Amino acid sequence: MQNILRICDFCSNFAEDLVNNMFCLKMNKVLRTVILVFCSLSLMSFTVVIDAGHGGDDAGAIGLVKGLKEKDLNLNVAKQLASKIREAYPEVKVVLTRETDVFLPLQQRADIANKNHADLFISIHTNAAENRKAQGAETFILGTDRMEDNLDVAMRENAVMKLEADQTVYQGFDPNSIESYIIFELMQNQYMDNSLVFAELVQNQFVGTLQRANRGVRQAAFWVLLKSACPSVLVEMGFISNAEEEKWLASEEGKKGIVNGIFNAFEKYYKK
Secondary structure, eight states: OHHHHHHHHHHHHHHHHHHHHHHHHHHHHHHHHHHHHHHHHHHTOOEEEEEEOOBTTBOOOBOSSSOOBHHHHHHHHHHHHHHHHHHHOTTSEEEESOSSSOOOOHHHHHHHHHHTTOSEEEEEEEEOOSSTTOOOEEEEEEOOTTGGGGHHHHHHHHGGGGGOSOOGGGTTOOTTOGGGGHHHHHOOOTTHHHHHHHHHHHHHIIIIISOOOEEEEEEEOOHHHHTOSSOEEEEEEEETTSHHHHHHHHSHHHHHHHHHHHHHHHHHHHHO
């Protein structure tokens, strides 16, 4: 009888150990899954939003020699830049505000950045001027320093909101009115320091690596930068109104150089 009881006790203990081990095994699997998910989310913690300026009915500036449209060049560079970042850093979430030739309101571009909790917003543009000899690259951050000097380019880029059906989101802001820009003087941008860091990295690439004429890092009153809740820059890659610069911008060499330059700036900023 005692032997039978010993056997029963052994079986009972064995069964209990087996259940406990199975429970631990299941818990280990659950825990491992949770850890993997957490690690994956941690690796995807950086988001960059790349904005190809203009699009659809809004062609942006148009070159006089080759007829190059700003909207097409901006999109080409933006998509190449997105692909390069994704390939080099698969843990980074890369979002394009547009991937086709469509019109997007300025506010919607900023909304995309904010909804994706962007850590960096890069708006890609191409410059133009009445002076056909104007040339070089410049990178803008939000600000009002020497605002009068940069008011023309801000007005030109903000004027796209006049093409939008619903302008109520702009709360009476008139891109063609100097008085409307007082709102920017009242804003204190908490992201200015990091915006400046990235802008300088971009500009250094244009000047040092690509040997483009240096128009510097500037401050201007761009709506899309004002409403993006993260470090933000607007890159003017060159002057499409300059015959020689238009040729370079349209060339594969030029586009590749620009993409590599902005990517190198991103890489340094991301690793800092």
